[in-house]
Amino acid sequence: TCCKEYRVTLTTEEKNRLEAQGWDIDRDLGGLRPFVRHGPFWHRQWQLNHRSDGSCVFLSENGRCRVHERHGYDTKPLPCRLFPFVLVPQGDQWGVSVRYACPSAAENRGRPVPEHEQALREFAQQLALRENLTPRPDGTLLKPPLLQTGQRVDWSDLELFVQALLRLLNHRPDPFERRMRKCLTLASLCRQSKFDTVTGKRLQEFLHLISRAVDGDTPVDPASLQRPSWLGRLLFRQALALYSRKDHGPNRGPSMGGRLSLLGVAVRFIRGKGTVPRLHAWLPETTFETVEHTPTNLTPEAEEMLRRYYTVKVASMQFCGTTSFGMSFWEGFEHLALTLPILLWLTRAFAPLPADKGLARALSIVADHFGFNRVLGTLRQRIGFKLLASRGETTRLIAWYSR
Structure with a gap:
């Protein structure tokens, strides 16, 4: 995933360092330029x-990074x-999250995060310099x-607040879907409160x-x-279409065509009937009706995958602030x-x-x-996400698709 789909943005220093390595466009890079400009004109x-x-x-052809092989790991961006x-x-300090778009991360392969602590501390120092923090x-820092x-x-x-959410997410007697519904209940109650004078020990007691x-x-x-309302189902399918699409890389969806094709895709997601557009190469041929009538039978392994994923996202606070489009804490959650x-x-x-196999694929797509x-x-x-939360539709959707 990282070397086939990951879009790597470069600083001027990183670009200059790669250029100084003297790559031959024809011999080393198959006639392609090493860098491209991306993003809006401004x-x-x-x-x-x-x-x-x-x-x-x-x-390289054998699946290795040429920069790493020729000039060493530390010269990579x-x-x-x-x-x-x-x-x-x-x-x-820094929170640590994991990109479950990496299939190995989604399936919990590899070394435990604590074993990467020293490298992560070094990365944090470099990232602070890179981002002028x-x-x-x-x-x-912020x-x-x-x-x-x-x-x-x-x-x-x-x-x-993070610790209160984590306690609910890790309350194992409950199935995971109820743990998340309890978190949303907590969010709703906290949204009705003011915390100008409720801080520190008083806030801790309030949250308990x-x-x-x-x-x-x-x-x-x-x-x-x-059951979620018609509006809730409509807004959900719009979010589903955004989260399930892949418009670049080897897993680009077969249904990801031109503007006319995408218009047809949008109409089908609005209707929620018939064949599900394959916006990602991993998605099988199926229909909206089939998915609606397929029961959700999560194994203990799948429940644990969900617990681990959401625990990482909440503990790191990746869901709000600068790493989530400037969203507030509760909006992001x-x-x-x-x-x-x-x-x-x-x-x-x-x-x-x-x-557990299906969920691992779903995690990679969504993450x-x-x-x-x-x-x-x-x-x-x-606005759509806020409507779903404020009307209780997100809670209903969780309950509906956990059946």
């Missing part, structure tokens, strides 16, 4: 070039060395994201009390919740929660694959977009 950036099959121009990790500024007078519109708490109090109340306010049986019914829908679509697809941060999409 913010053009250099990126590593890719071949027609999506692979990086520096990827920082994003290449950092993948699949994501570093998130948190006060005076210097400590503020209070020692923090202001904390808003808790919600008009409310901001300091980093230490924001961490208390309200977390207990959340259990009684969240139905145990998902079947007891109403509600957006993150919406990915659960999307994952469950995709897992159904991958039947008859075993649930390719979360926090990285700029369309998700546009005003239009954010």
